Amino acid sequence: MIRRTVNFPSLRKLLLRPSYLSSSKIGAYNGYASQPSPLPIPDPTYSDDDEYANVDWDSLGFGLMPTDFMYVTKCSAGQNFGHGQLNRYGNIELSPSAGVLNYGQGLFEGTKAYRKENGQLLLFRPEENAIRMKIGAERMCMTAPSIDQFVDALKQTALANKRWVPPPGKGSLYLRPLLLGSGPVLGLAPAPEYTFLIYASPVRNYFKEGSAPLNLYVEEDFDRASQRGTGSVKTISNYAPVLMAQNRAKSRGFSDVLYLDSNSKKNLEEVSSCNIFIAKGKTISTPAISGTILSGITRKSVIEIGSDLGYQVEERVVAVDELTEADEVFCTGTAVGVAPVGSITYQNKRVDYKTGSGTICQELCKTILGIQTGSIEDKKGWIVEFD
Structure with a gap:
């Protein structure tokens, strides 16, 4: 250690x-x-x-x-x-x-x-x-x-x-x-x-649902970021513009908004304040960093931990249509941790996902939280201890 x-x-x-x-x-x-x-x-x-x-x-x-x-x-x-x-x-x-x-x-x-x-x-x-x-x-x-x-x-x-x-x-x-x-x-x-x-x-928990699965809405009217903009850096000006879409989604009973790319509107980007992953079988996929997506530290850590646990982890273009075939979806971020997604609604069609015991999300969440809190040995030099 x-x-x-x-x-x-x-x-x-x-x-x-x-x-x-x-x-x-x-x-x-x-x-x-x-x-x-x-x-x-x-x-x-x-x-x-x-x-x-x-x-x-x-x-x-x-x-x-x-x-x-x-x-x-x-x-x-x-x-x-x-x-x-x-x-x-x-x-x-x-x-x-x-x-x-x-x-x-x-x-x-x-x-x-x-x-x-x-x-x-x-x-x-x-x-x-x-x-x-x-x-x-x-x-x-x-x-x-x-x-x-x-x-x-x-x-x-x-x-x-x-x-x-x-x-x-x-x-x-x-x-x-x-x-x-x-x-x-x-x-x-x-x-x-x-x-x-x-x-x-x-x-403690970022979302009002606590640790319960999130229900996301795919946003098509608003973009979070555009190519060659500031979507890849954590500037304050990135966040207020998402409030209208987020408030509209929450008024309809959703937890948050999932954004698509601003060019084709066919590929996943990220949620308002966290990154997104999908899982099918033993493969975990997340949208690649391409200038419009924030390089999350929890995202980066989950990619490494997932590989260590034996999963095939891919950073690539993830089409919105792949949501219908995914077994699991989860979000990652400093505030949210590793949060399970229970459903995503896209073009008035809702898809439900596996959550809870035995899921990849749960395994990743327990592992990264264990390292963060000191209950799992840190073999990577990620933890700074002080008193």
Whole structure:
């Protein structure tokens, strides 16, 4: 087992001391923590010996639950990000002419921290998130943090909010890194300044169905992305455009939308916020990365794990017509994990799929979750442990 362990033995206790909170090390960062905040700020009057926040972990869903701290750092265009700071969670100040507000110059990532029985925290392939942000930043003409700084910032944020990491088996701490064009611009141009920040929230199941199978609707009126666009990077501007189709599908009782390619409208692309796989016999297929599909980290991991388990895994063009012949369909993503699809409706025809015990989806889900939570040995060097 390849294990990378990083120790921060006193950071959390130091952060939670009242004297430290009042020092220059924690607090407003160039006016960042503006007051008052419309969101509930965590109560600082707690003991640093509290292992857990006062949360009903059994009722946890995938909604925002503000935690104690967020990580913030800034840099000018063409410069490198310096050491960031852990601030109290709160509002941020932006110029009305900030590049992210006027022209959508922004990226986001998502990863999770899990708690082991011994109290250690685990991150799953955080370097992949850092690499994807750097690729996205290049596409969006932004300055990105280094891979080492990105991963270190995740560790700091998770450790500072450790009491919000759910007990083993009760969920995870979702970490949301943001890269924003925070500098002011008027004409269309890259922002002169960039902000990298990370906030966190404890979460469990992404879909309201919980772990129950999803019911997807194949969308033909709207496209998620087009060739030579930004569909392959995690820019913030990719996501609001899917809301109309998603809301329409949900109003009809579906879980989410499955998009087709924008050229022929004959091939599968991805769901609103996750990748798609189909399985028939011992063969697993997923749409190939072609510039319009996000290279999901869970997707990449499932492809490798599926091969290790003896399945034939294919990255290729997957025609929508193949949905009628598939035995199973499932979605993958950081937020959703590996989620079974119970049915897909295309042109008013519904096809049902095998779910539950004995499925490929279940086997992949248990394997990848076991690695993420430390209950299955990590033989690939994917896990970063720290405390």
